[in-house]
Every structure is written in structure tokens, then in C-alpha cells.
Amino acid sequence: MRVLILGGDGFCGWPTALHLSARGHEVAIVDDGSRRAIDEELGVGSLTPIAPLDVRLSAWREVSGRAIPSFEFTVGQDFDALVALLKGFRPDAVVHFAEQRAAPYSMKSARHKRYTMAANVGATHDVLAAIVESGLDIHLAHLGTMGVYGYGSAGVAIPEGYLTVQVETAQGWAPREILYPAQPGSIYHLTKTQDALAFQFYARNDGLRITDLHQGIVWGAQTAETRADPRLINRFDYDGDYGTVLNRFLMQAAVGYPLTVHGSGGQTRAFINIQDTVRCVELALANPPARGERVKVMNQMTECWRVRELAQIVARLTGAQIACVPNPREEAEENDLDVDNGRLLALGLDPITLKDGLLLEIAEVARRYAHRADLSKIPSVSCWNAGRAAAATAGAALQAAE
């Protein structure tokens, strides 16, 4: 299969590109380096020393004997380049990771909100319009987020994208299947819910074949392929914007920084290991929807945990302290989460779940590169609104006074 990976230099895109290449697919990458540019902007970097993309690709060629061509342009801006690449490379599938992926980054300021909105909605729409323009029957697999469902539907097991409801009609109550009512919790999440509407439209209007993978929080850093050579090592983000909760806790433990739990830590989140991410994408590509079928939504997650439970596990394993801090996010302090992930399991996913051994291995990666960490970048300082900002300031003042 020929597969074009948009955002193929990123945390999920890079290991996906390698995995698909290793499995014999003909892979090409588009990336504009925006994720690395954001590192510069924030004055942080991956905890792991990631090689430049060209070095990564040369190393992969040495290690595997397989070439992955790469193209540098911005998906969402250079539309003509995208159409030309689709027509030239003629991919069977496009995997779309080319979006700004951090909720806290999307909430830092008006500028970050506007950037995330334009970059994400623009990129997704360009991909859809470019596929139509190419005239090719390309399967689009998009990385979405479990966050589109929101966390407010207590008591409803989250289905895979669509919800069967009863609506009142002239003939009484009747069942309807609807796109799950979105409750985005940040600008980042908002863009993904807007993407979902665009997918729905293009699938119906132009018959595009689209899979939307609603992914949980990814943990872990390495996959079989990224471990094959130091130059292939994957990103490991630990900063307050891009570091995701479990990886951050493991890194914080490694550097002796108390595990920062937001609020009560009662938020329940869905998780998936990075190795499972790349396998899920492969499974999705092998099982595209038919032409004319509606968008295929799969919940790409393997287990749910409360944030404080994760902190407790990491504290037990490593002896780290736990520090509760005011939550910068506008969200419920506690929520339950019950998710249906039957589709990927039925396709053959054999989940990697949180096990002590695996967690310690990640902590070990973090320890190995602890000297690269800037501890001042660990706190999450992006506040969701004026109220949360005031609470964070008050919390910091209280801490200083103690």
C-alpha cells in the first residue's frame, strides 16, 4: 500500500511512518517542521535527543534498507503542493497527523487559539478538498481525540463516534443514529469536533472514504522501530503544554520533581501506548470504509484511569511525591468514563496495558535523559480562562507564603 503521512516528523507520525515502512508499505512524509518550531518558541525540547528529519530518514534507510521520501510544506497553506503530491505519489491512504495537538498550547493566549484554529481546521479541510481535487479514491485516516466526546455524559458508555438516540417525531419516538454530540474542552478539542463535521460533509457530498481515530492520551515513547537506532529515537515531551499526563509523571519522578496533579485528580482519561497507536493506524488502513459509507469512527484507546490513580502508581513505583495544584483547565473535578473500543479489538488489536515493567522502562528513558530537562518548564501554566488564571495565581501566592 502507498501511504502518505502528513505530520510524519511528530510524536505519533514518526513512529507510524517507520512502522508502516517496516511492514512493507511504501511510505512518504509531509512535515513543515512546525512541531520543532514550537519547541523553539516555548524554549523547550524533547527530553530525548531527536535527530533532524533528514538524519532520521538516512538512519532508517541504513537500518531497514527502505527509503521514506519527505516533503516540506505546510498542509493547510500550500494547497497546490498537496494536490500535486497526491497526483504524483498516488497514495492508497493518507494518514493525517498534521495538526497542533496540545490542548494547553491551544489555550495559552489569543494568538495560540487563533493559530490552532487556523492550522487544524485549515489542514483538515485542505486534505479533504485536495483528495476531491486529485480525483483519486484515497482513504483518509485522521487522528482525532477521545476529547471530542467531552466528559459530561455521565452514565452513557461512549460509543464509537455515533450515538443512537430516540427523537420525537410526528409518529412518536423513533430511533436515530447521530454523530455523538460534541463537548470540546479546549480550542484544540474544538478543532477536532469541527474536523468531524467536515468529514461528515465530504463523505456524504463527495463519497470520500474516511476513518477518524478518536485517540486517548498516548503514553510511552518508543516502538520496535524507533528503538532500532539512537538516531530513530522518538520525541518525549515533558513540558506543561505538550507533556501528557502519564509520561510527565514518569519524567517528574525521574528528575525528582513532585507529581503535579491538577485539582483532585479525579479526571478519568482514556489511554493508549504509542506502540498500540501505530498498530491501530495499520489496522485502520487495512480496513477502510467502503465508498459512499459514512465516516468510520473508532475509539483508539485501551484503558481508562483517573489522573490521581496514575500518580499513585508512579509514586509507588518510584517513591515520588505527589503535589496537588490548582487546575488550570475549565473542567469537572471528577468524571467517570466508560468507553467502547470494540472495533479495533475486533480487528485484532492486542492492547499493551499499564504494567510496572513497561512504566519502569519509560522512567528509565526519562532518567537517562534527565540532564536535558529544564525543570522550570514542567508546570502547566496555560489557563483556560480568567477564573482559572486567578485561581492559579492565588494558589502560587499561597504556596509562596507557606
Next chain:
Amino acid sequence: MRVLILGGDGFCGWPTALHLSARGHEVAIVDDGSRRAIDEELGVGSLTPIAPLDVRLSAWREVSGRAIPSFEFTVGQDFDALVALLKGFRPDAVVHFAEQRAAPYSMKSARHKRYTMAANVGATHDVLAAIVESGLDIHLAHLGTMGVYGYGSAGVAIPEGYLTVQVETAQGWAPREILYPAQPGSIYHLTKTQDALAFQFYARNDGLRITDLHQGIVWGAQTAETRADPRLINRFDYDGDYGTVLNRFLMQAAVGYPLTVHGSGGQTRAFINIQDTVRCVELALANPPARGERVKVMNQMTECWRVRELAQIVARLTGAQIACVPNPREEAEENDLDVDNGRLLALGLDPITLKDGLLLEIAEVARRYAHRADLSKIPSVSCWNAGRAAAATAGAALQAAE
């Protein structure tokens, strides 16, 4: 009340600005002239001779003694100008018309799809982010469209924005009120459904007070204020992209062009007269939602008609011929539409409905300016997808052969 009208030079924005000014509100306009630039691009113009904005505003000052300051920048691009204007003018309300408003234009080509997506989603998000940035408690009234509901929910009376459904929970079926599941029928409509998600997010995250007016197809051209001086005359669009169905039929009758009905004409649409549009906006501004309340959605329409019924009415009144042409749109040939518009009626709207006298008055406006029409611009040539384009071509070939 101080009211800022975004897109205040357009078909709805201009009469709204005048109406609110006439009613004693302090009004200012932002417009970048993009609607007039699109006229240039398409090689068409308003059937009525509209004056440049500065001439319009001078005329209004002469006629009414009231000044309406105007600001020329692009909402969705020049964010700093918007924030500065909000902080300087300190409006109580912003009325947001600053979006590309024609479904056919949004479907003309990949370029037009991309333009509409970026312009509309970008403008709406900038308005929201700018209100947050201003720190002011500004009520935002947005002009949405009935089209966000789609026309697929046969048997369900369309409620005002939200739908009460029964969902299956661990404790059995339970009621939930959800944002009406969107079924956008074009890129234009898609952007409005994406706007709705942005409104939902900003209302919840930042407590913004937002009214979304889901408007039907506007007919008529003049209001009490635009009739007051020839220099105040409103736009009258008749071209295949911007001309809306009833006004187009009246204009076609006036110039002796057969009324072009798409397909069977069985599409049922919601309608509202332009005079009611401006009154609805005034009612919406006088009745904002409370801070912390969810988005207030009102269906801004007064009656429903099938397209072929309108053609028959106009044919009866004027003796015009009816010509059925292949439908360039991807949509159902026939649909029912049952809409709840109780909220604006309860606030005091006294609807202007289709009456022969009023229709003849519009036909008279069209006849007066018929010499300005370019009949070659009447056909709707924007096709929704490859299949509709092929059908249109086949239809034209058949016609040529006959």
C-alpha cells in the same frame, strides 16, 4: 445601546445598521468590502445601483442626522484591529454578518471552498477570541442559517437549536438536550455548523453571551430605512451564486427569463423578509442570554415554501415561464420542513408573509433596474460534486440538441 455591525455593508448588514441607527442605537460598522470584491471577481453586480459605503453613510447622516462610523479591515485576519475597536468603542453588542454567505459560491472550486472555510470559521473565532481578549461583557449576535439543521430529519419538527433526545444510560433511557445534530449541505453551511461548536465552547469556557440566529432564505430588498433615499438602496443579487430563490424568480420574471427550478423543485425552504430580518436582530439584541447561560438559538424565519410553489406563485403573478433544470446541488429532490419559530414570535415579531402586493413591489424594483442585468449570470453553474457536474453538462447538451 452601542452596537458594532461586522459586515455592515452587506445585504443584511447594511439594512440592519440603518434600522438600529434609526431606532436610536449608537451604531458602528466594520466591513472590508469583500462582498463588493466578489462581485468584481464574478463579473456581476447588484441589480440595484448600490452606492459606495462612504456615500451611503453620508446619505444616512443627511437623511437621519445620525452618524455611523465605519472601519475597514478584515474580521478573521486583523485581530489586533478588532480587539482595539472593541476596547475603544465598547459595544454592548456585536452583530456578526462578516462571513461569505452564498452556498453556491462556497462550492465553485477548491479555491472557493478554502476561502469560505478560512474566512467564515476564522472570522467567527476571531470575534469570540477578541471579546474574551477585550475583557468586556459583550453580547454577540450571529447570523446563522436554517441550513445547519439539514433537511434530512423527516418527521421531526425543527426546534430552536437544541433537540431533546432519549439516550441509553446505565439506568435506562433518559432525556438529554443536545445541540441539534448538524447536517450541512455545502461548505458554507459546514462553516456555520463549525461556528455553532465554537459558540458552545466559548459560552461554556468563558461565559460569553451569544445568540445564534438561524435564518431562513431572505427575500425582498428594501426596508423602511433603505427606501428613504436612493443612495441608501440595498443590494439585490440575481446571479447564480448570490441570488436567492424568491428574489431570483421575481427578477427573472421582470427580465423575461424562464424561472429556473432545480430538479423537481420539491425542496422545502424557510423564508423571511428582509424587513423582518432587521427587526429580528433588534429583538435579539433587546433579549440577550444571561452570562453563563448556554447559547441562545432562535429560528429566524416566518414561513416555509417548496421551490416549485414559489415558481408557480411568481408565474401566476407575472406570466413568466417555468424551466426545470438539473439540480447542481447534492440534495434530496423533495423534503418536508416543519420549523419551530416561537421564540422570536414571543418576543413580538409580527411576520411579513408572502403577499401578492409585496411580491409585485419587488418585481417592480427588478423591472426598474432590469437594464442593469447580465442575463448570462443567471444560471447557477456551481456544482456540488463530480456527479452533479456531469448531470448538468448532460442536461445542457440535451437542451442544445432539442
